[in-house]
Amino acid sequence: MQERIKEVADRIKELRNILGISIDDMSGYLKVGREKYLRYENGEEDIPASVLYEISRKLGVEMSILLTGETPRMHYFTVTRKGKGVSVERRKQYKYQSLAANFINKKAEPFIVTVDPNKTEVQTNSHPGQEFNYILEGSLKLIIRDNEIVLNEGDSIYFDSSCEHAMVALNGRPAKFLAIIM
Structure with a gap:
């Protein structure tokens, strides 16, 4: 890595x-x-x-x-097969897979994110734009500023990602979600 x-x-x-x-x-x-x-x-x-x-x-x-290191080539569509997204390591407790790495001029960045259960201190981050998260597996606590929201499989959230935020997998199991960063 x-x-x-x-x-x-x-x-x-x-x-x-x-x-x-x-x-x-x-x-x-x-x-x-x-x-x-x-x-x-x-x-x-x-x-x-x-x-x-x-x-x-x-x-x-x-x-x-x-x-x-490769230029995206797809103008009309791109297909990413299960488990074949381009991996992005973010922090040790987060694993990202880009779902549209080969599409040119994207308006958003879609990822599958896996959050491993974390025994260390939660670290917040922020970035310009907005973010949509849809929980695919497990339970996730999303911390946005002073708010803690628990999301379960099938739940979703849309938020201003310039606000400090962090994710924590619950119940000692990984949580997996679709994240779209705009």
Whole structure:
């Protein structure tokens, strides 16, 4: 996995340099410190999916280019077979599979997300835009600002993803959900 993180980081660094975007401009745009951004770009720290999405927007490329090094080719449709989505490691307790990596000019990023039961401290994140989550398996506690919402299989939520949020799998079992980031 570390090799894959380094490959993504190298693509980001190369595109940023080609486009003449400074490290300070990129870290400012992402609202992360310069040192943290450099850890991302040097492959020393995994890049959260939400940050990767914002990096792709700043660089003017599809997120899948950063993930795979390949340009999306599909204009009319794309099919992702069960379990074959492009994997995105976000945090140790979250596993993402991109469901439309090969579609060009997407208006949203759909993922299947698996949240493993977590014994460590819950870490919140935020990113520009909106997010829709539909629970496929298990139970999930979604924390948005000071609110805790328990979602079970078949439940869904739509929220402003610029608000600090986090997900916790409940009952000692993984939770799996469809996430669409817009």
